[in-house]
Amino acid sequence: MPLSRLLPIIPLAPACLLMGVMFLLPFGMVAVTAFWGQAPGSWLVDEAFTTRNFARILADPYFVLVIGRTLRIGVEAAVICLLLGLPVASVIVRARGQVRGLLLVLMLLPMVCGALVQTLGMLNLFGLAGVVNGALKQLGLIDRSIRFLGNETGVLLGLIQAFLPLMVLPLVTVLGRIPPDLPAAAASLGASRLRVLQRIMLPLAGPGIAAGAILVFSASVTSFVTPQILGQGHVQMFGPLVYQQAALVLDWPFASALCVVMLAALALAAALLAGVARLAARPRA
Amino acid sequence: MRLRSKRAWRAVRRAVFWGVLGLGLIGARPASAQDFSGKTLVVGVWGGDIERLIREHVVAALEKETGAKVELLLGGTGDRLAKIYAERTHPTMDVAFLNIYESPQALKDGVVDAPDPSAPYYKTIWPGMNNGCYAMSLNGLGIAYSKKLVTSPPEWADMWKPAYKGKIALPPYPGSEDDGVLAVAARLAGADEHSADKAFSKLAELKPIATTYTSLDQVFGLMGSGEVAMAPMIGGYAMAALKKDPDIGFVYPKSPGPVLVRDMLCLVHNSPNPELAKKFAALALGVELQTAYATELYFGPTNMNVKVPPAMANDVIASPEQVKSLLTLDWPYIITQRAAWTDRWNKEILGD
Structure with missing residues (x-):
């Protein structure tokens, strides 16, 4: 290959190398480990080929349930983030200059402190001994704390709170590119508001919606800290389940198999989600 | 260019100075003490009060005696188990504190060394308690x-x-x-x-x-x-x-x-610093730390020579007779x- 054709590829090399070493290689190892096992009475990995781990996952409704629940919570988080994020994004887009910058910074601020701090904040607010329960008790409205956490709603709240910026940012980008006069122009040509939304706004915002949805969905289904702390063991999701198997039960082959099944389900779900978003955004004839 | 070479010279001079000083200090050590300076002993242990007591009663003395550094890697038992199993062929941890039932399994899987009955610190522990690793506390x-x-x-x-x-x-x-x-x-x-x-x-x-x-x-x-x-x-x-x-x-x-339940002190198999690890074990299983464990944390001593204050006798499990009253x-x-x-x-x- 002539050098002139190779040149543009060279700047890509570090990123490719990083992805290869940090993601593909370890994931390859996980995929291989998934087909290994443990000898009876030992925690050492036995490298003999087996499909036992996959059989165990598919045979036990519990694991399918956890994976299913994780995917469902991911979709719920993505949809709710979209509904909450659209108005926020339109306000940011319409704001001018410094106000816009300020709003964006405010939006991003929670992400800077990371999921752990946010989740612990939620715990202090909504926990059994938290601020909200304490206030309600002081007001004499309740005498026993309300269990806000340790259920799906609590986990979902935590995820939405943590990942909303992932939805708002791509929305701001796409909405910012739509000329402000465009909806008005469509309306002046007789299009109803619904029709403007359907044929003008959605198709133009589609890529942003899809990107945001995929980001929120992926972040939610792979999150560990939020379901671990806010689920309090009662809402088993994928992240804590894999942690339990890998770090506490020390069954790495089984934990690896769970990851492989999850990744397959995730790829399928993401493809489906992207397809739906694209379909919704396609201009109708 | 000149500036850089000047700086380089200064760095070299400084290195030589500290090097000579270091050698001098090492030379001044008693001839019997083996020199471990430059080595780092890695110990996996729980954080909080346990870490504090180990720092006060073991790490300080060991670093002084050997010239080595002791790094305490804090975490739960699961973190340590995962680490010593994952690094089985090339361990980086020398000593790991485990629980009563994980240590025999770790020994069976060959990731820790069996307790050595000829070691002096083995003999001061109540008979029958060193299952898998050395019994640290009751x-x-x-x-x-x-x-x-x-x-x-x-x-x-x-x-x-x-x-x-x-x-x-x-x-x-x-x-x-x-x-x-x-x-x-x-x-x-x-x-x-x-x-x-x-x-x-x-x-x-x-x-x-x-x-x-x-x-x-x-x-x-x-x-x-x-x-x-x-x-x-x-x-x-x-x-x-x-x-x-x-x-x-x-x-x-x-x-x-x-x-x-029982905390166990395990020496990791094939660890990088086995001699240092044994010195650590001798101090950790010794009377000083075990007494501090008992008086400050209410952890029962496994060392027969530890005297628990009479006022604490009901709260601290300190003898094989008391162990017998417990459910095993x-x-x-x-x-x-x-x-x-x-x-x-x-x-x-x-x-x-």
């Missing part, structure tokens, strides 16, 4: 309780009283505390830990579990606010915390007696059930 599983909600020291069976429904907190599974609770539940149902069905169905009667607690502060806070009445807990931790909080009580129940479980059996019981715990204790 402890019992008892019940921490909110004095506001539970007026007199509870028995195990009291956890099942309707008044406390939904107010029992448990630690995360798998772990020796929960396995102890399962064994107690089985006994209350007329069986023992070999009858998993009875254990789990009895324990499931406690549902809903108030919370899965991961820190003492968390569960004591919930006891303070009246949301948790009782939580099975390792005695040492709980009794050390009692001093700070008058509203929390702790009891070693009698029927069945408290479950015996079939840990080798329990460890084989870990994967299966984890699944059952997720579904039957925490699930809906």
Whole structure:
């Protein structure tokens, strides 16, 4: 290959190398480990080929349930983030200059402190001994704390709170590119508001919606800290389940198999989600 | 260019100066002490008070004696187990503190070295306690309780009283505390830990579990606010915390007696610094640290030469006779059930 054709590829090399070493290689190892096992009475990995781990996952409704629940919570988080994020994004887009910058910074601020701090904040607010329960008790409205956490709603709240910026940012980008006069122009040509939304706004915002949805969905289904702390063991999701198997039960082959099944389900779900978003955004004839 | 070479010269001079000074210091050491300067001993251990006591009573002395550095890698037993298993062929950790039932398994899997009966620190430990690794401390599983909600020291069976429904907190599974609770539940149902069905169905009667607690502060806070009445807990931790909080009580129940648990000190197989690791073990299992463990943390000493103050005799497990009054479980059996019981715990204790 002539050098002139190779040149543009060279700047890509570090990123490719990083992805290869940090993601593909370890994931390859996980995929291989998934087909290994443990000898009876030992925690050492036995490298003999087996499909036992996959059989165990598919045979036990519990694991399918956890994976299913994780995917469902991911979709719920993505949809709710979209509904909450659209108005926020339109306000940011319409704001001018410094106000816009300020709003964006405010939006991003929670992400800077990371999921752990946010989740612990939620715990202090909504926990059994938290601020909200304490206030309600002081007001004499309740005498026993309300269990806000340790259920799906609590986990979902935590995820939405943590990942909303992932939805708002791509929305701001796409909405910012739509000329402000465009909806008005469509309306002046007789299009109803619904029709403007359907044929003008959605198709133009589609890529942003899809990107945001995929980001929120992926972040939610792979999150560990939020379901671990806010689920309090009662809402088993994928992240804590894999942690339990890998770090506490020390069954790495089984934990690896769970990851492989999850990744397959995730790829399928993401493809489906992207397809739906694209379909919704396609201009109708 | 000149500036750079000047700087380089200064750096070289500084290096030579410190090097000579260092050599001089080493030369000044007594000839008998082996020199370990430049080496770093890595010890995996729990954080908090345990870390503090080990720093005060072991690390300082060991660093002074050997010139080596000691790095304490803090975390839970699971973190250490995962690390020593993952690094089995090239370990980076020298000493790992494990629990009573994980250490025989680690020995069986060849990731730790068997206790050496000829070592002086082996011989000062009560006979029969060095299973898998060296016995570090003795402890019992008892019940921490909110004095506001539970007026007199509870028995195990009291956890099942309707008044406390939904107010029992448990630690995360798998772990020796929960396995102890399962064994107690089985006994209350007329069986023992070999009858998993009875254990789990009895324990499931406690549902809903108030919370899965991961820190003492968390569960004591919930006891303070009246949301948790009782939580099975390792005695040492709980009794050390009692001093700070008058509203929390702790009891070693009698029927069945408290479950015996034990911290173990393990020397990692093929570790980078085996000699240093043995020196660490000698200090950690010695009278000084074990006395501090007993007087400050209520952890029972395994070293026969430790004298527990008479005032603490009831709270600290310090002799084989006291150990006999405790409930000793079939840990080798329990460890084989870990994967299966984890699944059952997720579904039957925490699930809906």
